[in-house]
Amino acid sequence: MTKTLRVELGEDSYPIIVGGALLDRVGELLTSHTQSKKVLILSDSLIKAQYTPAVHQSLENAGFDVCTIEAPAGETNKSLAQFSRIQDSLIAHQLDRSSTLIALGGGVIGDLGGFAAAVYMRGISYVQIPTTLQAQVDASVGGKTAINHPKGKNLIGAFHQPKLVLIDVDTLKTLPQRDIRSGLIEVIKMGVIRDEPLFEMVEENLAAILNLEDTTLIEMIASACANKAEIVAEDEKESRLRMVLNYGHTFGHALEAVTHYNRYRHGEAVSIGMNCAARLAVNLGMFSEPDFHRQRTLLNRAKLPLIFPPDLTPEVICDAMYLDKKVLGGKLRLILPTRIGEVVIRNDVDDQDVLEAISQCF
Ligand SMILES: NC(=O)c1ccc[n+]([C@@H]2O[C@H](COP(=O)([O-])OP(=O)(O)OC[C@H]3O[C@@H](n4cnc5c(N)ncnc54)[C@H](O)[C@@H]3O)[C@@H](O)[C@H]2O)c1
Ligand SMILES: [Zn+2]
Structure with a gap:
């Protein structure tokens, strides 16, 4: 069973697809939502082995040119330092204005990746693939992106809506109760x-x-x-x-x-x-x-x-x-x-x- 809904925001409207076994279909589902075939997958150090390979493979099967980067897991990495590393990687891999960033992970990765996408070249497309229940029901929807400052949480950020939100409930099977x-x-x-x-x-x-x-x-x-x-x-x-x-x-x-x-x-x-x-x-x-x-x-x-x-x-x-x-x-x-x-x-x-x-x- 798959359910699709839409966030209605005029030109910035986007679908949210909720279902099982979606990671193997990311390439196919993304095709109509991207301008170019160049994508960067951002995930975190704890989940990358579990989930990045399936997403990577499915994108390659659909003809995408894929590069990847991981941030260390945890809230303290919603930081300027990790934000800066992601910008370095976007530049090093020559992503351009028509490229897409894929945030694959919990709310930390969603917020960090969303903010990186919001400002790289004044804003590129991004896709949310939330893997925690918190991120699936809350953080991945709505376009709030941010990183923390030592003086406070979410102090640096932007509103930047994703092009697509893909929620695969199978990812919850590895999440602690x-x-x-x-x-x-x-x-x-x-x-x-x-x-x-x-x-x-x-x-x-x-x-x-x-x-x-x-x-x-x-x-x-x-x-x-x-x-x-x-x-x-x-x-x-x-x-x-x-x-x-x-x-x-x-x-x-x-x-x-x-x-x-x-x-x-x-x-x-x-x-x-x-x-x-x-x-x-x-x-x-x-x-x-x-x-x-x-x-x-x-x-x-x-x-x-x-x-x-x-x-x-x-x-x-x-x-x-x-x-x-x-x-x-x-x-x-x-x-x-x-x-x-x-x-x-x-x-x-x-x-x-x-x-x-x-x-x-x-
Ligand atoms: N943008 C928004 O509107 C919004 C709304 C609410 C919360 N947030 C932000 O979301 C963040 C919290 O998100 P979170 O609760 O998802 O935390 P998180 O992203 O830190 O993830 C929690 C832990 O679970 C691990 N993990 C992720 N997916 C997993 C999986 N499928 N299986 C096993 N482990 C997995 C991660 O590696 C991490 O260690 C906060 O930074 C908060 O500010 C943003
Ligand atoms: Zn909350």
């Missing part, structure tokens, strides 16, 4: 912010999802991507609507920052953040206790964490949230649920209420 559970949070988040049927689908099919059953995964990922595609089509550059994707993230990012990005998976921190945002919404009388419990129960069944670790304090989390706000020069904007399937953006919540909700999640 912890990363599957962590990536699942973005699907559950999508359910809470705008798609109650998707939330219900995850509730009903959690075991099949965690067992990586193909048809269930394809349906779930396509549905999460369709939601993201709709949001991006309405608000490509994140002026307002796209902010709803940050549900649970303001709290989650603060937790990731104070634990130095090495204790929690992103999705785990967001899970605690969603529980906290939902608690705050209940306290403010906007969200019902039964809906709060419904979200909590699903996160719990997915073995995602719900509370902050005891060695931190509510003040530390709160300070990190406000520090983030100061850096960005804006107000603390919170995405709060009103029911499963709907959220509102609030920038008028009292600091004391925020601290109180965090305290209740310890």
